[in-house]
Amino acid sequence: MKNIFRLFVIVSFASCLVYSCKPTEIDLTSADTFSVIQSEILNKSCATSGCHQSEKDPSFIQHGLILTSDVAYENLVNKSPENITAQEHHLKRVIPYDFENSLLYQKLLFESSHESELNFGSIMPLGNDMLFKGQVEFIRKWIEAGAPKTGIVADVALLDDRTPSLATFEPLSPPAVGQGFQMKLDPFEIFPYFEREIFVRKPLQNSETVYVNKFQIKMHPGSHHFILYGFRNTATLPIANAVRDLRNKDNSLNISTFTEMSNHIFYFGGSESNFTFNFPAGTAVELPANMQFDMNSHYFNKGAKPYNGEVNINLHTVPKSEVKNPLKVLDLGNTTFELPPNKTTVATKSFTFNSNVKIVTLFSHTHKLGQKFEILIKGGSRDGEIIYTSKNWEHPTKTDYATPISLKKGEGLTSRITYNNTSDKVVRFGFTSEDEMGIIFGYYFEE
DSSP states (O other): OHHHHHHHHHHHHHHHHHHTOOOOOOOTTTSOHHHHHIIIIIIIIISSTTTTSOTTSTTHHHHOOOOSTTTHHHHHBTOOOSOHHHHHTTOBSBOTTOSTTBHHHHTTOSSOOOTTOOOOOOOSSTTSOOOBHHHHHHHHHHHHTTOOSSSOOSOGGGGGOOOBSOOOOOOOOOOOTTSEEEEEEEEEEEOTTEEEEEEEEEEOOOSSOEEEEEEEEEEOSSEEEEEEEEESOTTSOOOBTOOEESBOTTSOBOHHHHHHGGGEEEEEEESSSEEEEEOOTTEEEEEOTTOEEEEEEEEEEOSSSOEEEEEEEEEEEOOGGGOSEEEEEEEEEOOOOEEOTTEEEEEEEEEEOSSOEEEEEEEEEOOTTEEEEEEEEESSTTTTOEEEEEOOSSSOOOEEEEEEEEEOTTOEEEEEEEEEEOSSSOEEBOSSTTSBOOEEEEEEEEO
16 A cells, blocks of 8 residues: 555655646635636646647647746737738727726637627637636636636626536527528537547538528537538448448447548538638639538547537528539649658648639648648749648638639649647558548639
């Protein structure tokens, strides 16, 4: 028993060295409001390994925010966020007396209060146990009182309200009859400490060719992405309306689902919980009659409690007479890279077109090791020109070109992706979050 106790003390001490353990017990009734926020919320839900604990966290390049007790206040109050949309709309991480324009508060709302459907990134804590309504209200009161570093400005009794902040899912209203389609993924459970990715094949139920000029996505937060895939070969389709998991409950790969992914073609998707995308005027994505989609939803749950995923997507259509240029989908992936452990690697791959094309939209997709995604023109007078850059793997930049990028037959695009493999193993292309990807997505039309 003495040896076991000695081992416990050694392990506990070592853990404290690794994770900078400090006593967190404070008298909540007499502590400064921000000290309570730090102790009871930031330390427990935010300043954790892999999230906002140090610059070594893989996600740091996305948010640039450390929330440990020595720097959290200075990093929050009156500081500009990394999120481009938040910057453009003059949000700061915390603006004293203004919780509505404080990104910290907005990131804690599991049901977005922004009817404008702006992309402020994932709701936090990402994939972890949601904050309680009392915790969110405690933070709101602190901001409303001027976000002071010292002083008691919010009633600590608010923390007794342990109602989950995840409200009932509010579905999208479907498009008007004859103006589009709505597709749904009904509620499905995200198991504790599990990364669940599902596929469900559903028909669009369009009896003729239709043209989509706008799509909307609404889903519960905690998602990595939602994608509508088409099929390269429609002669071999998975069973309709059945949930197919990428992982079994023991976390092993479901080989049949994994194999089916090679038949996918990207059509529509996003990673924001409430998102709208409009295609440029005079363009629309052409969908053939009897279109079949594989609905793909990917959620993380890093917490001890299950919650449900649920997705609505609206595809808004216009008459063919309003479509000057029918759009096709870009889906250009580098599947051959290899990322050595503990090393930064730049992977490139070029793709060429068999006809003259004009590109109207570009965006990208990697997993968490992707630090920077650049797209360059391949060939012609603009050879080597960088036309797209994104430094946010979780919410990649979506770029619309008012003047479409013209490429002649034989010219193309090059993906140049900087990866930082912080793990101790070689990482290659794959479909789990522990693998990597490098895909150019977008839309174009042929001349």
